[in-house]
Amino acid sequence: MVAPTDACRGKSAHIAAILRAYNHLEQMPRASNIAMLSPLLLPPIVEACLAIPTWLWIYGGIDRSIARSACEVLPRDIAKRSTKGTPCEIHAKFFEHHAPQLIDLLLRGELAAHGILDVDAIKEYAGRPFPRKDSDYLTLLELVDTEIWLQCWSTESLKRPGFPGGSNL
Known part of the structure; x- marks a missing residue:
């Protein structure tokens, strides 16, 4: 997956983040008889996410605003937080x-x-x-x-x- 040369920097950064996730998953040790599945990184999901303009991802100053608005089942304090936090x-x-x-x-x-x-x-x-x-x-x-x-x-x-x-x- 390579960003087109005329892609906006935000979209290029988005693709780079997806590639980091793929690279991370590929390096994880696993038994050879267990398939590695990452539902959120399946092509239809990735393609749908990449089709969203980057500025909508932080609409209203809220990181991941598109995903948060789609998750009405989340508790309000989680859905409305503005940053991801850390472990x-x-x-x-x-x-x-x-x-x-x-x-x-x-x-x-x-x-x-x-x-x-x-x-x-x-x-x-x-x-x-x-x-x-x-x-x-x-x-x-x-x-x-x-x-x-x-x-x-x-x-x-x-x-x-x-x-x-x-x-x-």
Whole structure:
């Protein structure tokens, strides 16, 4: 899907956003016997959305106004909100619920062992009360992602039976 050369910048950006969604879905791991379906990205839906002039998507200063006006079954506060919001509250609750395990994973992990983490700063942060009013937990969650990735590629993990290529090491 490529925007025509004479397409408005808004329409080009709309197509780019759709392509990002497709690319994201294509990279998701899945079992080979399960079909990947994304009903909102089926060609008739995408074509209908692309036929809507871009300025109507923010009619009245409300992002996604066309979709919101079509969703009369939504609670009024959701249908009338002007921005999408973020998943930060979900991430904060996850971090708060799993903080002891996440902090322990970081303090005992490869990043700490190689001196990459500021262990004292992590310990200090772990000692603060909840709820936290900052977004530092997002950085720690990114470090947790990195730590888990590193541990998956450690020598011992690579030797696990069933790990791709593990039996050849």
